[in-house]
Amino acid sequence: MIRARSVVLGIVMGLVICAVTPANNMYMAATPLGGGHFPLAPFFILFVATLGAALVSRLFFRKNPVLTGIELLVSWGFMVVVSGVAYTGLARTFFINITAPAHFATVGNRWKDVLAPLVPKDWAPIDPSAVEALYNGLEGGYRLGWLEVLARIPWSAWIVPLAAWGVFILLCYLVMVCLVNLFSRQWVANERMNFPLLRVPTLMTEAYDQGRPFAFFTDRFLMVGLFIPIFLHTINGIGFYDPAVPQFPTLFLLGPYFPQTGFFSGFSKLRIYFYPAFIGFAYLTARQISLSFWVFYLLGGLLFGFFEVIGYQIPSSALGVTFGPTLTRPEETQMIGAYGVFFLFIVWLARQHLFAAARDALTFRRAAAAESEWISAALSFWGVLAGLGLLAAWCVYFGMSLVPAVLLLGIFFVIMLVATRIICQGGLAYFTLTAAPTDGLLAFFGSGFFSNIGLMMAAVMQKVLFVDLRESLMPSLMHFSKITENVRQKRLIMAGLGVALFLSVIVSFTAMLALCHKYGLRDLQVDWETQTTVGVYENVQRLFDAPAGPNEWIIGFALAGAVIMFVLVICYQRFYWWPIHPIGYLTMYSSAMRILWFSFLIGWMCNQLTLRYGGVSLFRRVRMLFVGLIIGDLLMGGIYAVIGIYAGQSYLVLPN
Template identity: 30%
Template sequence: MFVFTISTLSLMYIIRRQWIEREHLPFPTVTLPLEVARQDAPILRDRFFWIGTILTFAIIWWNSMAMNYPAMPKIWTRTIDLSPNFTTSPWSAMNPVGVTFFPFVIGIGYLLSTEVVFSCWFFYIVHKLAAVWGAATGWSAGTVGGQSTFPWLSFQAAGAFLGLAGVSLWVSRQHLRDVWRAAFGGNPDKDADAGGYRLACIALAFSILFMIGFTVVAGASVLVATVWVIVMLLSLLAATRIRAETGNAWPVGPQVDGLQLLVSFGGSGAFRASDLTALTYVRAATAQQDFRSVCMSHQLDGFKFGDAVGIKPGKMAGAMIVAVGFGLVVSFVIALFVWTKYGALAKAEPWRSLMGRNSFTKLSAWLTVPTAPDRGGMTGVALGIAFTIFLSWMRVRYVWWPLHPAGYCMSTTSMAGSAWMPFFIAWLAKVCIIRGGGMKLYKRLLPLFLGFIAGDFLGGATATLAACFFGNLTVYPANW
């Protein structure tokens, strides 16, 4: 796990200048901490900020009290399931459908460009309508004979992530050449980061070789291990880019991760049992089921924060390495203590254990009944790659183009269902505010939406802390 984290940190060290200084990605998740960290913190004296903070904080605590006193009505911001309203074909094909009103997601959406936030909810609606159209025309009938059917959304997601990673690397090609020259070419431009680049390149190469070697020792072939590591890192790179552009509150990856993508491409029968077993173990160790557990996006946020406040990237990287080492030890000790004392599935939160079991449930199915290549799934992957490249090309060629590839990629993930309505609200508010009062009014109301973010997290944090001291207190879920 530590070597895996070093690989992501090295990759972010190499790419950070391109994304932070040259492309100027927005990094909405860093905006609030930077505002609070500014000298004298003027945002803390802004009444709109405190209106947003107190309002959201009050909603969280009101809902926590309502969960303990049922007579109190709830101001529910979590998922409201609309699926019971769509029970007949073809409309049932769009299920599950839900709406949420997370204040902090509305706040993040206000920070995004109108193209990005529009694309996030627009493509979610398009995917749902595509499923309805597929059911109406007979194209969608579930998985038939091991073949995925239209619109292949989970496979579109895998292709979209790979396409976005490829486009990002292509756009960064000049920067990557500069990094190589600075690190190993005699440093002709006297780049101050030459030493850091050299160390990052070497660390990235060794960590990749280590992960490949570890997977081979675990039982996979060299080819399978190499392809898997490359696909894994590309998917993580795309997820980090999406996080930097959309502020995705849940930086998850595609449901079809690297292992399932390989199996869908060749069929499980094309792999040895040792290949699949080894990849199942390393898949869990690198959190491929849920990118929220991966450090890469947070490492890039750290570099952005350091760049804004004048912390040298080398010092920031060193601090993150120490933090990761400390966190690994402490988290292992705490997890083992809680699970052995209370039971991983009994009194403790069972989600983590169930997610671990899912990997081996899939492995058992692949080994018991070998599958053929999924041609339908590969069609979805190709569609995702092609459409992402098309959107990227249109963005570069036409300034007026309203659709953004990062928004499309985010809309294909499982978390789009939780974010599409808050993003729609943020988009509508932003458009109305800018058209009604221009950028002056937009900037004046910015603290209000930052307050939505602050209040949501402060409310969840304080309610959770209170529950630690009052064991019988049920709190409004803080995991959003």
């Protein structure tokens, strides 16, 4: 049972995070308020709210708490869902993405002649002065108050592009919500999938509901876990602001210990990152999964050396033109085939549920929603079809052919669904794709599959929502579905979710426009944003100048990846003793695993040892130590985020 106040609180605090995030992250370069799928600011607020509510109940002997534990958890869920919209989940590169052809056009790159004519007129401001004001800021804007800046933004130039893109974004959100609802019963109820990123908030709020919040926070194992990150970041934080104070290293370069050639040459850039929170999440993840993450990452390095030893030199030109965010070598395109096969595996596991949902939808049978669903699966089925149909119509309206539009949108949401499974089941607070969705289409069909305008549209649409997944919406929606599994007020949840997503887009865009017009986009911390967005258009122009056909190298490795994933899936399903989970293979070349592999090694080792020599009872007791690692890291991140507001620079606790 939840009350409307918890929904309102979650939405309001989430919108506050959206409003503050652009200035915090891009102007002050402070600790990111989101930063992943276990965002900093929402957890910091949850911790303070839980402790504050417990203190109020104890001091004033309240029998009816201001907020119950499940209400606090639901409020946190709303904050998590919207927190990424203001940064990498949407707004971080959005305005650079839609204005790059106009602003970065030069005589040398010929964008004015090649790209600008292909940009649909409603995609970006027509008035050049509006674009220049975005990058250069208003005259004297840094001296203006925020309300004055908002009043002087040329809204007439922005209203049409924002409306056009708003339709695309909200339709994508509709499809994501319906897909999550369609698969939630299978993942949450039927498969009883583990959600490691939810364990700490759930344990904390359950202790609050049971009337023992102070026993939870004073648990001796938890206190030991808290001490480690607090001590580490206190010393390193002081050293950050005062270089005379020595710091404890949290990054170790192992590359110099490996040869540049030979079997171990793939480890010449190997690094160890020490993040206590990620070790905590790894401990809470199922052993089979945490083992697969670090094993496959190391196998990826060995594969590189193996190819060198046998003299299998793959030319760099074999990679062709790709849009992958971390794709650097042809063998990494195994992930294209692996993602496809794993998607089919997900569908096969859910085949009975999906068949029942489709039958109820096509026969218009009225079926009640399950406990893990916000609405009935049949209604979600129609929502997915309607959303995809409207998105295809949106693409066709702006110039893309129907068949490429349908196939492109299908690939977008296939990748999103697989990534959601990886993040939620694997406990990955930080995740990045290896290959982009369009990489597979270009490899198999060539650039001729798209028209020129279709190719450009595909690249830009992908950059808006479907390639930078560090704060993507869909995994947060699946976490939210698990949180609200036993909440009866489904209509209240759905209404709140719709309002939260709609307002978060408006607030995020407004906050980003205000920041850019006050200081000028070119004077903000946007090197990565500019580089990656300009790279998208450079790749598009390269394909215009030299159209590419199907890439045999990428097709070969994609098929190899599909075969390997098929074998892994068969072994995982057929042999109970099989120790490796297939999702580890999907992260083998992800840049996220370069940071996380050692954390999963330590977490798996501790998990294995406690269960082997102490059983479930020892596992549960030691678990509190790793919960302390997570809470301590996030608390210190929140404290330094506040310090950074006043100091003008912030010590980063978690990766940016």
